[in-house]
Amino acid sequence: MKRLKLLILIFCVAVSLPLAYVVRQSFLGLAEEERGQLRFFSQTLFDEMERKLAEWVQLEENRAVDEYHHTLADGRGGSLSPLARAPREAYILGYLQNNPDGSFQTPLMADSGRVSEDQRDVVAQLEAANSIFNRKKLTLSASPPAPEPPAAAPKMEAEKKEKDGFADRYLSRSQAPAAKSYLGQKAKRTEEITVGQALNLSREDQSILGSDAALEKGAASVSSMREDEKRPAPAPQSRMDKVSSAPAPAVAGAVSELKRFEIEVAPLQSISIGDGQFFIFRRVVINNQIFRQGFVLKVRPFLSHLAATHFETQPMARFTALSLQVMDNGQKSEMARAGAPVSAAGFITQRTFPAPFDFLSAAVRADVLPASPARRTLTLALMMLGIFMFLGLFAIYQSARTVMDLSERRAQFVSSVTHELKTPLTNIRMYIEMLEQGIAATPEREQDYFNILGSESARLSRLINNVLELAKLEKKQRRFDLQPGNLEDVLSEVRTVMAHKLAREGFTLKIDVPDDLRFAYDREVMIQVLINLIENSIKFGRTSPQRDIAIAVASQNGWIHISVSDTGPGIPKKALKKVFDDFYRVDSELTRATGGTGIGLALVKKFILAMDGRIRAANNPGPGCTITFSLPAIG
Template sequence: MDVAREQSEALKEDNLLKAAGKDDATDKKALFPARRSTGRIFERKGQKIEMQIMDAESRSPSSADMLPHRYQVEIAPLQAVILNDEQIFIFRRIVINQQIFRQGFILQVRAFLRHLAATHFKDQPMAKYAGLHLAVMDREGAGPSFFSGVSAAHPKFSLERRFPAPFGFLQAVLTCQEIPRTAGRSTLNTMMILFGAVLLTGLLAIYRSARAEVELSKRRSDFVSSVTHELKTPLTNIRMYIEMLEQGIARSPEREQEYFRILGSETTRLSRLINNVMEISRLEKKQRHLTFSTGRFKDVIEKVEAVMQENIRQEGFVLKTELADMEPFAYDAEVMIQVLINLIENSLKFGKNSDRREISITVREESGNIVIRVSDNGPGIPRHALKKVFDDFYRVEGALTRSTGGTGIGLALVQKFVAAMGGTVSASNNAGPGCTISISLPRNSEKGYTA
């Protein structure tokens, strides 16, 4: 039986060598080392291994034969050689004391491909709607192949991968026509929709932020031009009336007094403009300190009337006030005077062409808050700009705005001051002509608040 087995193994070796184109004794010795040599590893150093090898057939070895022999062994990684369309030789190179040997096995290609598909794909749920194509790839292109699963003429999904060494010759392609409608797919679709919604929302937020920055930059640029113009107008008037007084054009004491009143009004206007610019700068830097004191709002109204009386008279307007009886409350008197002056100046500026030149201020208590409303009979505010008018440097586009001028900080300053006192401000158009600015302040505000 041993002789028959030896002959059978020798015949297999000869056939393999002929298939690989190697049939001499040297190649045979290199490819197939002696099968009757066995051994055990007793020390490993990197890729080199020292081994003790003894003759397995020695029945009664002598003491000299029993002494261990040391060998330097180097083992290379597994490699593959395509012999033909049906067979692939998987082997590794072994060097023992500078002698080269090869150890390996023959792989039957088609049986191997069928085994891979049957073991790792055929019984999987994916095989019901996807297809797996396994193929041997050599230098000349595709070789033997095997397909398992559902074929798709025009697949919507395709995934191609190469196996790692020593099976780098093997390529796997997974194709799918359509993912079935299952609970998993519904979850996946929902996640994709949510992801898309989040992505679009983020992009929209970035776009709006960038657009807001561009608009703010443009408004700042317009603000510089507007401030230059607004400063130039009162300075020109002041210079003109001073020259008229110097040249004696005012021939009567009454006319001189009129000129002096105009000079005082223009000087006050210039001072308020500069003060507004400085105030909004301090508010942005949070350097504006508010001082609250308890008092009646009637004192604020009287001071506002005294300051704005000349301007209101020159523009031909009438200021009406209505104050309800209520208990004193805490507020910053200086800030509230500035807020009301800004609102009155806004009404004077845009109500010049009104048939009825009237500005009204009402103060009453509603739901525990102090509500102050300033109304006029001007052109009103476009609906789309009712909330934007309180933004920094915002000016409503239109012929009236271009003709009246303005810096775009008056209402923005009002909003910042009211917010600093813990209140809110809003704009609305009247049922008839004009608009109303409503301010709501809490009765008990925090004293010493820094805006």
């Protein structure tokens, strides 16, 4: 048994080590997959933010240059600029234009300089922002600085083909196609505006447009550009199409007819103006004069809007935190945070947005990553594998242990049978020799010897018969002749057979059987069962002060219950269910002293089960035990 345990232990270790390595690598791979998934969807979140910012930048850069004045020019009937009203977005303070001389104008201010009462405070703030900008604009370069390239999001084909159910665990993805990023561009563009727009742009200082000669030269420049579009664009300055030599009225007529100016427009850029505000503006160059048009962005409300719009409604907000930071004067500070509380970030992915939002960076953090569905499947598979391995090894161990126990009991049985056969044979031989030598001096003594010979012969016959019956039952060769009866003939036969032994050992046999009970049984089998039970009680109870054996028969719920009880030492509690096993003997001093083969109760159980019955053993409240077997009743 020790060797078997050692072999099973070695087998477990040999299987567990490579299995543990595979499991570890699998979980490490799953952890990396979970990080990759969260990184991918974080970058997708940043891409969505960048796409919306790009759409906004496109909208602002496509504004007409005269929209930064209170009223529009030319054929639009002097209508109000769309920027003449307070912005709908709470994060935009207002729009303004910084003129070449540093002066200030805003669409909120009428041409007469009148400002509505509810806009006075906003205009004052815009004017203050313009003053701050005038102090800082000398540090600006002609073109916006190139933004740092954003961290490239993983673009693996397998990630592109993920199912919607997988993606929806992180993001509620928009069905609209992603717009091409418009942010971070450095190229300037040229466009044409009308004379009215040019006058509207520089209404405070119309000398910027130049003299009539300049208008003639500007007209000629535009005409030449139209004739040859492939020629490189001229230096940005205010020119009108050249007309033939004519008096001033003719030039004015040509200008009125052409009504076009060429201007240079740079991409949006940003500059901090303090107090949590940035001026997002574009440079407009006309006749070598620089106008700066844009809006004042209130950073904290803007970042709160970004978080609320793009992050807080997403599934990933339940387990990640979005941090929005602003770089101002070389100092980075967190201006907005949303999502789950994160103490020690085990995961982080960041993005710095291109110009004009290059002051803004976003980071997604998480301390606990969402479990991949594969992790649950792998865990379940490992649990099932572990359970099956344990059950398999336990079954192997139990089977081997049962076989070894049975082998040991068989060996003990052979030894016990040899001893049990030797004892009656020795007694028979001894008494025969005594009779041959005439030691029995009287007929009475001689009769006693004959009785002993008969008893030992019967004992030997029963032992041999038990062994043969057990062999037949194991091979399923035993035939049963079930006949209805009330057990009277069986009990009478048992009393007759066991009377001499009961009297010799000092036992009394009590039988209580009702007359109206009928059930089917095999007569010979029933006699053998009761004799085995009575002999078992005699063998273990001969040292008890009270030596009573009782047989009782009762009917209950369609069953006939037959019980044999004694007043012996009883059965140890842990052995009550084992006493019917093949070759089982209770390990005690009494058992070793009385001897036996261990097949008596096993044979009884096999007989009862073969007759569709059941059997159990129980200790009495007082001394002794009771063995009860039940058979189906008739009718």
